[in-house]
Amino acid sequence: MTQIDQAVEIREGEELDVAAVDRFMKQAVPGLEGEPGIRQYPGGASNLTYQVDYGNQSYVLRRPPFGKIAKSAHDMLREARVMEALKPAYPYVPNIVAICDDHSILGCDFYVMERLKGIILRQDFPQDFNLSADDTRKLCLNVIDKLVDLHTVDAKGAGLDKLGKGAGYVQRQIGGWSDRFRKARTEDVGDFEAVMAWLNDKMPEDVAQVVIHNDYRFDNVVLNPDNPFEVIGVLDWEMATIGDPLMDLGNSLAYWIEADDEGPFQMLRRQPTHRPGMLTRREVVDYYMEKSGFRADNFDFYEIYGLFRLAVIIQQIYYRFYHGQTKDKRFAAFGHAANYLEQRCQRLIRESSL
Incomplete structure (x- = not known):
């Protein structure tokens, strides 16, 4: 059996107040x-995720990063409430154990699942994860299927229809992300103005309004250790909303790096999409459109947006x-990564027929 995903030692500067966590947990979970033993999951560069163990009972705590953060970002309360509403319609969402908006405990909102x-x-x-190319393809299709399944959830039935802002999702995303980039730009990174202008000029109408994940990747998917083809969980619902499904797919493809992609792109790879069979x-795109029924004559806009x-x-x-x-050394080269993506x-814009 392949090793179950485990937390590791907590990164410097991201320690939690163990006594405060203990008081909260014992109030939230009688018995x-x-x-508690507290360790940290190494993945992710945004919200912080910790494993909290009491003997053989194990929980996961999610909190925002330390330091100054954008006003609308890292909304732990929203993420937990989206998960609670979505769980009955999409069983791959982990159960929420407790939600905390009392900043006297950890200095921030957080939740436990x-x-x-x-x-x-x-x-x-x-x-020890030995899959043939055929088995890797089977796994790959199963993971994509769960994104298709999410996009078929009855948002109104789940009580999530008011989660989004209605029609105009594509336009809001281009405007919103452009504004965020301008506010976050540093002098050693390009201005992306030509890219933003192209996206603004080529915006299609919304294809549909469905529940979207907005960060659907292999490292947000949990597989059954006894049957690794089976998806048993989907994690990280911070950016979930009601929006355009092809925009969601474009977001996922930004992380989909192939074996023959150029070196700088390979350096950004965070998931095993380079494996034979993937x-x-x-x-x-073709498989998703066939399974979902959503269509786009040209996917270039969504790929470049992602x-x-x-x-x-x-x-x-x-x-x-x-x-x-933040002093996290993992982020030291992120400026180079942004320049490469520009x-x-x-x-891609030069090569596009749009």
């Missing part, structure tokens, strides 16, 4: 005994590092 014990595929397959980006949005996310994190608001967007 807990002893002192069940820990799904399973395999999470990060940058590479685990050493679908190409083009195959992902890359631009990823660049903004990277730049927002880099801004915090650049200004000394070049990639510009090349």
Whole structure:
């Protein structure tokens, strides 16, 4: 059996107040005994995720990053409430155990959820995760299927129809992400103005209004350790909303790096989409459209949007590092990554028939 995903030692500067966590947990979950063991999950560059253990009982705590953050970002209360509403209609959402808006405990909003014990595929397959190309393809299709399933959820039936702002989602995203980039730009990173102008000029109408995840990747999917083809959980619902499903797919493809992609793009790879048997980006789009029924004559806009949005996310994190608001050395090269993504967007724009 492949090793279950585990938390590791907490990064410097991101420690939690163990006594405060203990008091909160014992109030939220009657019967807990002893002192909690707290470790941190290494993945993710945004919200912080910790494993809280009481003997053989294990929970996951999610909180925003330390330091100054954007006013509307890292809304833990919203994320937890979206998960609670979506759970009955989409069973892959972890159960929420407790929600906290009392800043006297950890200095921020946070929530606690069940820990799904399973395999999470990060940058590479685990050493003992031996899948043939055919089996890798089967796994890949199963993961894409769960995105299709999400996009067919009855939002109104789940009580989530008011989560979004209605028609005009594509337009709001281009305007919103452009504004965020301009506010987060540092002097060592390009201005993306040509990319933003192209996206603004080529915006299509919304294809549909459905529940979207907005960060759907392999490392946000939990696999059954006894049957790694089976998805048992989908994590990280911070950016979930009602919006355009093809924009959601474009976001996912920004992380979908193939074995023959150029070196700088390979350096950004965070999931094992380079493995033999994985679908190409083009195959992902074709398969998704066939299964979902959603259509676009040309996917270039959505692909370039996804890359631009990823660049903004990277730049927002880099801004915090650049200004000394975080000391996490993982973020030191994020400015170079943003510059590369600008070049990639510009090349795709030149090659596009739109």
